[in-house]
Amino acid sequence: MTTGRRARERNGNEGQGTNVSDTVQQAPEVAGGPPGEPSSGGPVWHGVKRAALLFAEQREATVLVVVILLCVYFGLFSSASSDFFTSDNIANITWTVAPWAIIAIGEVFLLVCGELDLSVGFILGFSPYLMHYLIDFYGVPPLLAVLLSLLMGVAVGFVNGFITVTLGVASFITTLGTGFILLGIMLVTSHAYPAVIPASATGVGHYFGSWTWSEITWTIILVVVFQIVLSRTRWGLHTVAVGGNLLGASEAGISVPKIKYGNFMITGFMGALTGLMITFQTNSIDPSNASYTPMFYAIAGAVIGGTALAGGSGTVIGAFLGTLMLAILFDGFNLIGISANPLPIILGGAILVAMIANVQLARLRRAGRAR
């Protein structure tokens, strides 16, 4: 979506980077600072920049430290310390983080390849209704109904891919549209009434949310698997390549449409899965579950965890830690009894700090002076 602008930025940097005086500084042989570099503030400043760069590269570790500090604060020092490390409260945190983290997995893949999906929260809203319709109105066996509901998410992802990639509409607009349509379909078919989970589905539901720890189990499995997919498989490599340099990637023979379609479909799947989980965990099919909220928290978590909105970099683990941080903040504020009202301020601040760090440190790194 912003490839043009990014390409120009890159070219601008290249222009600076390839004149004679700069090239010496850019070469990796001079790691640790070229001796002849014009002084830009001495060893202290140099150390600060190195530390800043290290921070940028160890983003997951930084967020992990924040998560641990929050746990220590809420669990040991806050007024709610006796309640924080109880299994009830931990379960609460897992129920908050699971939907955000699972959706964030899909959004990370999309953001890394240069797209995003606003419709995922409405896939989430519609998937349990679809399961309910299939079982109660069409007599479909519960397991098959669950699978078809998940498949619906994949299909919506395909449509998002088709409109975005094949018809050339920006993904922001595409998914804005498909999200509204899904919301409308859900409201029309359900008359905006909550529904009861079909009795025959409770067995399946055990694995999809009714068992206390099922959501976080899924979350951890999916996070690990998709982190491996992102960093250790061709799919992940090509996703980064497409987001990093669209033209270069297609020049190398990578099918850009295939990557983008696929990542929309992954995100759609995650949305549908999350919808079923929330339903089984809360034991009701509720139309108010369909909203932008989980998607926004997912993207916020991804960005805090180091994913660049403009594509080319990001990790699933980082996004998980980012969403976990937000969930713990949410929970801790509740326990202490502070209203949730200031939370958005902290959320907004965290996103801005994370993004400013991303942008500025990337600039620092490209200038090649801190390394």
Added chain:
Amino acid sequence: MSTPAPDGTGPTAVPDPSSGPVATSDDVLRVEHISKRFGAVTALVDINLHLRQGEVLALLGDNGAGKSTLLKILCGFQPPDSGRIILNGQEVTLKSVDAARALGIDVVYQDLALIDELTVYHNMFLKREAVRWPLLNNRAMRRIARQRLDDMGIGLKSVDAQVARLSGGQRQAIAIARAIYSDAKVLLLDEPLAAMGAKEAAIILDLIKDLKRKGDVSVIVIAHNYGQVLEIADRVNLLQHGEITLDKPSAETSVQELNDIVIAEYRAALQARQRSG
């Protein structure tokens, strides 16, 4: 931008059997009577060009002379209006960049080739990764990349570095290495020395000299800086207004001669303006 073929589909350009064998010579690539128009603008007029095995041919010309158009035709990016392209004695139709690449014609663009966010070795293996299913075999790719770069005399401290951190010369060298190791037989280099300092350019000039010594790859260098290119080219073709106006071994021409031709062209253009103004 042509859509790349999906995975697994082979070359879509098939040698045309009806044309039969063309007079054999040691030409790897021959271009016969290629013309190209864009609306009212004539970009190329009856271009004839040949490239011998292991040769480095410099394709020179001013901006707008038709260099890029010819390059795009040779790498399969766009078809010519008329004329033939003969590769290893057989007429070919280059339907896409992928198809041309499958036939061994590969193009290295000035700065488009690499993915900044990826490491050197991932860039070198992009789309041809070593895989130990389902995972990437990073260890193998690292080792082979190291070995190839060393073989080519490209001194890089680490193949694990992100290419964003490399200099222009190093990036270009990696792009060329990638093309060569993906079995390119004809290499098209688009302004390989543009925006490069002397030290950086030396890396690339050395690399091209080395390729020439080995003789497996034939190279067309597209440039508008004559001095540097004359250093490495065996032969020079000068393109003016869509026509090849000079074809000489580089030993028989000079920067002076080429400059004189181009300056004469500028003078003519200036006079034409004055006359019409």
